[in-house]
Amino acid sequence: MSQYVLRRLLIAIPSLLGISAVLFFVLALAPGDPFSELATNPNVPPEVQAALRAKFGLDDPIYLRYLHWLNAMLHGDWGFSFVSRMDVDKLILQRLPTTLYVIGSAQILALLIAIPVGVYAATKPYSLFDQVANTLAFVGFSLPTFFTGILFILIFSVTLDWLPFVYTTDIKGTGIHWGLEMIRQAIMPVAVLGLFQAASMTRFVRSAMLDVIRLDYVTTARAKGLGQAKVIVKHVMRNAMIPVVTLIALQMPAVFGGAIVTEQIFRIPGIGSLLISSILSNDTPVVMAVTFVFACLVVLFNLIADILYGWLDPRISFR
Amino acid sequence: MLDKELRSMIGQVKDGRMDRRAFIKRMAAVGLTAPLANQILALGGVAMAEGASTYKPTKRGGGGALKLLWWQGPTLLNPHFATGTKDQDGSRLFYEPLACWDPDGNMKLVLATEIPSIQNGLLAADGKSVTWKLKPGVKWHDGKPFTADDLVFTWQYAKDPATAAVTIGVYRDITVEKIDDLTVKITFPKPTPFWADAFVGAGAGQILPKHLFADYIGSKSREAPANLAPVGTGPYKFVEFKPGDLIRGVINPDYHMANRPYFDSLEMKGGGDAVSAARAVIQTGEYDFGWNIQVEDDVLLRLEKGGKGKTVYAVGGDTEFIALNFTDPNVEVDGERSSMKTKHPLFSDPVVRKALSLLVDRESVKKAIYGRAGRTTANFLNGPEKFVSKNTSWEFNIEKAAKMLEDGGWKAGADGIREKDGKKLKIVYQTSINGPRQKTQAIVKQACQKAGIEVELKSVVASVFFSSDVANPDTYPKFYADIEMFQIPLSQPDPSQHMRRYLSTSVATKENKWQGTNFPRWVNKDYDAAITAADMEMDPIKRAAYYIKANDLMWQDTVFIPVQHRLKVEAAANNLVCVISGWANETDNLFDWYREG
Numbered sequence: 001m002s003q004y005v006l007r008r009l010l011i012a013i014p015s016l017l018g019i020s021a022v023l024f025f026v027l028a029l030a031p032g033d034p035f036s037e038l039a040t041n042p043n044v045p046p047e048v049q050a051a052l053r054a055k056f057g058l059d060d061p062i063y064l065r066y067l068h069w070l071n072a073m074l075h076g077d078w079g080f081s082f083v084s085r086m087d088v089d090k091l092i093l094q095r096l097p098t099t100l101y102v103i104g105s106a107q108i109l110a111l112l113i114a115i116p117v118g119v120y121a122a123t124k125p126y127s128l129f130d131q132v133a134n135t136l137a138f139v140g141f142s143l144p145t146f147f148t149g150i151l152f153i154l155i156f157s158v159t160l161d162w163l164p165f166v167y168t169t170d171i172k173g174t175g176i177h178w179g180l181e182m183i184r185q186a187i188m189p190v191a192v193l194g195l196f197q198a199a200s201m202t203r204f205v206r207s208a209m210l211d212v213i214r215l216d217y218v219t220t221a222r223a224k225g226l227g228q229a230k231v232i233v234k235h236v237m238r239n240a241m242i243p244v245v246t247l248i249a250l251q252m253p254a255v256f257g258g259a260i261v262t263e264q265i266f267r268i269p270g271i272g273s274l275l276i277s278s279i280l281s282n283d284t285p286v287v288m289a290v291t292f293v294f295a296c297l298v299v300l301f302n303l304i305a306d307i308l309y310g311w312l313d314p315r316i317s318f319r
Numbered sequence: 320m321l322d323k324e325l326r327s328m329i330g331q332v333k334d335g336r337m338d339r340r341a342f343i344k345r346m347a348a349v350g351l352t353a354p355l356a357n358q359i360l361a362l363g364g365v366a367m368a369e370g371a372s373t374y375k376p377t378k379r380g381g382g383g384a385l386k387l388l389w390w391q392g393p394t395l396l397n398p399h400f401a402t403g404t405k406d407q408d409g410s411r412l413f414y415e416p417l418a419c420w421d422p423d424g425n426m427k428l429v430l431a432t433e434i435p436s437i438q439n440g441l442l443a444a445d446g447k448s449v450t451w452k453l454k455p456g457v458k459w460h461d462g463k464p465f466t467a468d469d470l471v472f473t474w475q476y477a478k479d480p481a482t483a484a485v486t487i488g489v490y491r492d493i494t495v496e497k498i499d500d501l502t503v504k505i506t507f508p509k510p511t512p513f514w515a516d517a518f519v520g521a522g523a524g525q526i527l528p529k530h531l532f533a534d535y536i537g538s539k540s541r542e543a544p545a546n547l548a549p550v551g552t553g554p555y556k557f558v559e560f561k562p563g564d565l566i567r568g569v570i571n572p573d574y575h576m577a578n579r580p581y582f583d584s585l586e587m588k589g590g591g592d593a594v595s596a597a598r599a600v601i602q603t604g605e606y607d608f609g610w611n612i613q614v615e616d617d618v619l620l621r622l623e624k625g626g627k628g629k630t631v632y633a634v635g636g637d638t639e640f641i642a643l644n645f646t647d648p649n650v651e652v653d654g655e656r657s658s659m660k661t662k663h664p665l666f667s668d669p670v671v672r673k674a675l676s677l678l679v680d681r682e683s684v685k686k687a688i689y690g691r692a693g694r695t696t697a698n699f700l701n702g703p704e705k706f707v708s709k710n711t712s713w714e715f716n717i718e719k720a721a722k723m724l725e726d727g728g729w730k731a732g733a734d735g736i737r738e739k740d741g742k743k744l745k746i747v748y749q750t751s752i753n754g755p756r757q758k759t760q761a762i763v764k765q766a767c768q769k770a771g772i773e774v775e776l777k778s779v780v781a782s783v784f785f786s787s788d789v790a791n792p793d794t795y796p797k798f799y800a801d802i803e804m805f806q807i808p809l810s811q812p813d814p815s816q817h818m819r820r821y822l823s824t825s826v827a828t829k830e831n832k833w834q835g836t837n838f839p840r841w842v843n844k845d846y847d848a849a850i851t852a853a854d855m856e857m858d859p860i861k862r863a864a865y866y867i868k869a870n871d872l873m874w875q876d877t878v879f880i881p882v883q884h885r886l887k888v889e890a891a892a893n894n895l896v897c898v899i900s901g902w903a904n905e906t907d908n909l910f911d912w913y914r915e916g
Contacts, residue, residue: 035402035787045488046834049787052483083402084394084562085541094561153595157603166388166599166606168588170565267590269564277563277590280782281394281402 005303012299019295024069027284028062034082034282056082069288079285088289092271098169099270102189103259109194110201118205122213123232133202140199145192149265152188163188167268189266193259204247208240242312249305253298373898374579374911380570382581382914388606390596392563392589397546398525399477399484404904407521408610409566409587411906413551416524417451418515420902422633424703424812426515427908430454430465430526430552446510446857451518453501457575459528460556467497470518472529481537486523489516510855512862513813521904522810554580554910563589581913594618600890601628608897609890610905615755616690632691633887635901636702636809641679641802641880642839643672648799655829656799659840663801664742670727671744672877677720678766679880681713687762688755693883700870701884702901703812708867711874721770737771746801749777751784756804759882789832796833806885812902814866815854823847841878
């Protein structure tokens, strides 16, 4: 087992290297530079812009810049943001808790909805419940988060004035009051993101369950006189979860991506909005670091999925 | 106004025969505003009036929290590294200059005790030096005294090329010397009519504490811990900073201005977009102030109905313009498009340029897009008032344009597009991607089509359009189009920097890597002469006349088609009294803000 994990981690190294190289070269070839805003500022002579570019190594050849970056990364130095001149790791660490809180909550919400609804819908296919759940799921994943986000704001902030629509990391107060405020301001973004995730996941859970529920061994189990609940939970769900785990694991990085939009709408200072603003200002070191973190997440969650397979179905062994 | 009459009036004010207010009123009667009158008086030997303060609270603090919303949050807090006004705004919460500009363009003292003038002897009559007296007893937030050493240091810091400060342009040619602990003298290499650049305003003027930055001058500038945790002299003390997201400050109980500041703490939240910022301030009242609300006016009007906030406008000198390319963007000479060796095939005929100007419906653009935030104008230079020409006019008249073209030999072809000598009136019109700009493009295109000019619209993402990226063909200085539209902000209440950009010597070419600022590539000897003369002219009246002449030359040659004189738009809670100047950053006058009722 540990040998397997180790081997998988070693295999990840070349993939991450490849990803980083592609990212870096694409970014370097993309137009624009971090000091573009200075171009229309009459106080800033062109020489200064040139000096800044030179100082930050933007005029070096791409491969040299990549090697510098890689070398620094290997030494644990993530570089510094051109735009805020702050160390990138600090910048990311400042935002990570918020992202984890909001996205983690959204993901848990999605699972809490999708698994029971999907499982129940599959046990009673084409029933009224199944049809309603299906319809809602279709509506849910057809509506993009930027739409539902604005809709929620208009309903719950503007019209009803129940919830704040600007997320702030700086809530006054302590203890229970602080906790309640944190929950209150997260309700809308978590709901928007969670419901969107839940919609597609419900469909997936349902179809995975349906695939398994028709297999002979399930009929056998039933014929043995096992109760419906036991059959579903012990026999069907466990097997149906394998593709679901794959989906969730592979979706995790995409969830971070999908959160970019949600983070913009609600002004959540998470990694997603950091990525967006860095891309807009051509802040290469930050974009590199954030995308690289995403790449690492992909690799990590794949590994977690693989390990979960073994637990769900012992026939899948680690070799 | 006659030069002689004005001089005699200034004489009367000097002798005390006419009071200042009467003078300003007389000036206003001939179409000049108070800031102009004030500056004319200042340079005419009468001290510049200090900006009047509207501040009412009679004690420090007690105002609760002030919540500011900047939809582009500050990303760094060292004003000398600021990329864009958002960073200047953020730093200005803590750092201060010697003086700043009030809404009328008057100078307002912050860390200085007196406005320099020829009369009080602080401003040299030859315009080559200015002396500033510093307020005694001012302390940095960490308790260390603020002295002349800090100014001398800030100058050394900013002018060092290795520091890579964005304010180097202001500081590298001047000399700053300490006369005593509370006096500094700035010496200029040549007569400098606009002497209020160094140490004034939020843009380049913010003063750094020597004791915290002395070890981080030059190449070590990025490592200074104070870059992220400013220690200033301002009304609020630094608490916390998360780039792009949040700045927090608390009241400075030792602030050097009486009864100020009003608020006990402040928070500046970043991120999002202008529309939702307007909503959070005007409609839901979650925030007290929203910065730079570039939102179409009908949206704002809708939000304001029964809302909890209002819009606030400040007049500055920003002009949204269409620039005409005087070189040919479609021909390549020695590997360079829009080369100075070419002439624009259509615009070399002045009739086409004039006709194009007649086809820009400024009034419709104002009505449909800018609303209260725009004013129609014929001038490229729209402020400060004393520099604004009254000799120009604009007109929207499709028939007249069509007739002019017809008379000029531009006849409509089979496809309805006019042509002459085989050259068709087809132009490419580029701008940066931005809602109001795309709408303006559509309005202009429609009028042009009616007059027989085919317009191809092109929009470039702003981060490319405004970049200095030599490798990209779509930047505004390269100008590989026939006309292009944007604005260049006028960052100080003086046009010198702004107008110097269009000197013939500043043409953007391949040779200077398109770093030249004259992107229309317009060459005019009279313009060069006027600008060069204005640069050295200490007589304010003659100097204003030079800039007016320069503006009129641009108007005659139709180098720019000014579309709109743009005002600053902010959103504020109904009970917030915020002082916003079109000549300063939004946070520049923060010490004068308070809440009413």
